[in-house]
Every structure is written in structure tokens, then in C-alpha cells.
Amino acid sequence: MRKCILAIVVLAAMLASSCGGAKTGLTKVTLMLDWVPNTNHAGIFAAQANGYFRDAGLEVKIIQPGEVYPEAAVAGGAADFGISFQEQVTMARADGASLVSIAAVLQHNTSGFASPATLGVRNPADFEGLRYGAFSSPFEEPTLRALMQAAGADYGKLNVVNIGFNDPLAMLAAGQIDLAWIFYGWQGIQAVQAGIALDVVMMKDYTDVISDYYTPVVIASEATIAAKPEVVRAFLTALSQGYEYAAANPEQAAAILLNAAPELDAATVRASLAWLAPYYIAGAPRWGEQKPEVWQDYIDWMAGNDIIPSAIAADKAFTNAFLP
Numbered sequence: 001m002r003k004c005i006l007a008i009v010v011l012a013a014m015l016a017s018s019c020g021g022a023k024t025g026l027t028k029v030t031l032m033l034d035w036v037p038n039t040n041h042a043g044i045f046a047a048q049a050n051g052y053f054r055d056a057g058l059e060v061k062i063i064q065p066g067e068v069y070p071e072a073a074v075a076g077g078a079a080d081f082g083i084s085f086q087e088q089v090t091m092a093r094a095d096g097a098s099l100v101s102i103a104a105v106l107q108h109n110t111s112g113f114a115s116p117a118t119l120g121v122r123n124p125a126d127f128e129g130l131r132y133g134a135f136s137s138p139f140e141e142p143t144l145r146a147l148m149q150a151a152g153a154d155y156g157k158l159n160v161v162n163i164g165f166n167d168p169l170a171m172l173a174a175g176q177i178d179l180a181w182i183f184y185g186w187q188g189i190q191a192v193q194a195g196i197a198l199d200v201v202m203m204k205d206y207t208d209v210i211s212d213y214y215t216p217v218v219i220a221s222e223a224t225i226a227a228k229p230e231v232v233r234a235f236l237t238a239l240s241q242g243y244e245y246a247a248a249n250p251e252q253a254a255a256i257l258l259n260a261a262p263e264l265d266a267a268t269v270r271a272s273l274a275w276l277a278p279y280y281i282a283g284a285p286r287w288g289e290q291k292p293e294v295w296q297d298y299i300d301w302m303a304g305n306d307i308i309p310s311a312i313a314a315d316k317a318f319t320n321a322f323l324p
Contacts, residue, residue, distance in 0.1 A: 026059040027231055032070040033062065034083040037261040038186050039272040040105055040216055041083070042253045043280065043287075047242025049256045056234040074221050075099055080228075081235060085215040087139050087307075090299055093317055094308035098222035101318040103236055103288030104214040105243070106279040109203045110185045111215065113144075114168075115178055117197035124201060125151035133163040133177035140181065142305035143210060147201075150209040169196060185276040193268045211297035214290060217318075229322070236288065237324045243287045246273070247280040288323045 033041060044062060047053050053060045063079070070082030071089070075097040083105070092099050115121040115130065124147035134140055145155040161177055168180035169187055173196050182188055184200055191198050204212065218239065225232055246253035250273035258269055281287050295314040303311040 024059055025057075026054065027057055027234075028059045028061065029080040029231060029235060030061045030063060030078075032073050032079040032082040033064050034070055034085070034216060036064060037257065037264065039254075039257065039269060039276050040183070040186065042246040042250075042257050042273060042276075043105070043239060043243030045242075045257050045260045046245045046253050047238045049259070050242065050245060052238035052241040053235075056238040058231070058234055058238065060235070060238075070219065071097065071099060074219050074224075077221070077223065080220065080224055080231070082219045083216050084219045086213045086217055086295065086298060087215065087302070089217065089219060089317055090302055090312060091138070091308060093312050094310075099219050100222055100225060100316070101214065101217040101290065102220050102225075102232060102322055103218040103239065104284075104290045105216045105218065105288075106185075106214070106276075107282035107284050107289075108279055109212050109215055110276070110279055111181060111183050112188070112200040112202035112204075113147075114172065114180050114182045114184075114188065114191070114198045114200045116172055116175075117199050119178060119199070121179070121199050121201065123151055124148045124206070125153040127179060128153050128157040129159070130178035131159045131161050131176075132179040133166075133168050133171055134160050135164065135181075136162055139302065139305075139307050142302075142307055143181075146209055146305070147206055150206070169194070172196065172198070185279070186272055189272040189275060190265075190268050193265065193271060211301060212294060213298040214294060217290075218288070225319075225322075233322045233324075236322045240287045240324050243280045247277050247287070250274050250277040253277075286323060288320070290318045290320055 048060060068078065070079065070084050071092045073079040074082040086101065089099050089101050127148055144158060148155045163171060163177065168182060169191055171177045172180055184202065188200055220232055254270045254273040258264060258266055292314055295318055299311050299314055302308050
């Protein structure tokens, strides 16, 4: 986090400059995405295009991460809000960052471990002997180890290859790796559209081994929440409308996302929205709702696997207080 301070200062100056246009009477805020625009962000762009942010009195600037990622940008004050993940928020708070998850984008974990269908991988026991393309996250090894051990397999027989930010789908298709951790709602759909036949061991099918957790989430800093609670509430009111719209109207939400990010593949976006829309709210009483037990169970699992030095307070890591 300390290494990002200079970059955060520079980014803050750039954002301040870019927001210095004509007075609109709207409160200017920035939202940093976790990656390039994709269907996890459909409700954000729906809120923008349908005027929900404006109706809430906000002018929202949506930016993508560069050298600084959302966790550092939000903690350092360069961005008001960000898109992150429960596991990242937990690690950041364990490291002293004052980040808070203020809404869950999806109600369930839609990630899984993908492999070429020709390999016949059906469960974690089949991971033995495969080449796993790692992105160097501290929770990869404990996750794979737990899944494999529960299936009676030996994690030591998994070959871990660091691929960094290279495209895992391309590497799977080229036979450079055999296993990759993907978000099925985006990369899994991309594979289908590209004709890449995959088998995916979904995390949601192994919650008896590793509890479900929220990924992605919307974050703010404790400082922003304390200083601008009305802005946080207005932002989430508009964002809720955007995700409710995307959940009910996936075709229209796909068109909005493609208009905002025309570089995306149209067929992939439409198919992804159709698959992902039910996960925005699922069985929750409202979009964004987070359960204490989901946070506590995964925090305990992370602490128990030495991903964080000790358990953090779950009730400080998230809040539902600003949801409409």
C-alpha cells in the first residue's frame, strides 16, 4: 500500500483536473473499476445511461485501474468508490487499510477452475498432474490445496506455472497450461463464444470445503463513509436501480454496456448478461445485501489458512446501512 502513495497523489491530481468543468449542481464522484468494462459492471453503466446517478444528484466519472488498483485508490482518497472482491478487502483490512464493502455486486461466487474438455477433469481430484496458470495471489494455493485435499488428491502433484496477466483462455487453448481460475460469467462465456471447449469445476459446488463469498463488491473508505454518508447513500440508491434494471432487462443492459465499451464482443456480452443476470439479486431481499455469516466464514477460512495473520472484525469490513 505504501508503494502506491505517489501514484495515488498523481492520480488524485489528474482526477481533480478532469472534474473541473462546468458547474452542473451535481456532486462529482469517481468510481474505479477492477478491470476493463465487462458484465459484472452492467448495472454501473445502466445507472449512468439511464440517468439514475444524475437523478441522485451525482456526476459519476468511471475510470479503469492503471498502475494503481481500486483498493489503493479508494484507501488513499484518489477514488471515492471502487470495485473489488471480498478476499481483497479482507487482506487490505488485515494490512491496516480502512476499506469497507458497501454492496455485493453478485450474491454468489461465479468463479471456477477451467480445463480443456479433452482432459476430462470432473472434480478437484483430477487436478493432479495438471499445469495450473497462477496469477500470484496469496489465496490461490490455499484454495487449490483445500479443494484437492478434500477430494483425496495431493496438491504437491499440481504443477503451478506463473502466468501473470496473460490471457488464461488463450493459454488453455494453446495447450500452454491445463488449468486456470476464471469467472465463468465472463471468461467462461467468452470460451463458449470462441468455440473453446472447457470443463469448469465451479466454486459454488464446493461450499462445504470453502464457504461462499462475495466477488465482486463495491468499496468505499471509512473516511468517505464518515465524511459523506449522504453521497454514499445516493450513490448506492442509483447503483441499485442500475443493477435492478440489468437483472430485469439483460438484453437492454447488454446494449448499454456495448455502447459504453464498443470494443467488447457483442455476442459475448449478450450471452454473458443472460447468464449473469440472475446472480445480481438471486434470493437476497435487495440488490447489494451482504450476510454477516458469509463474511465471517470466509474471514475465518482465510485466517485458518494463514492468508491473513488473524481474523478481522467482519462487522467492520462490510455494511448494508447505505442500501436503499
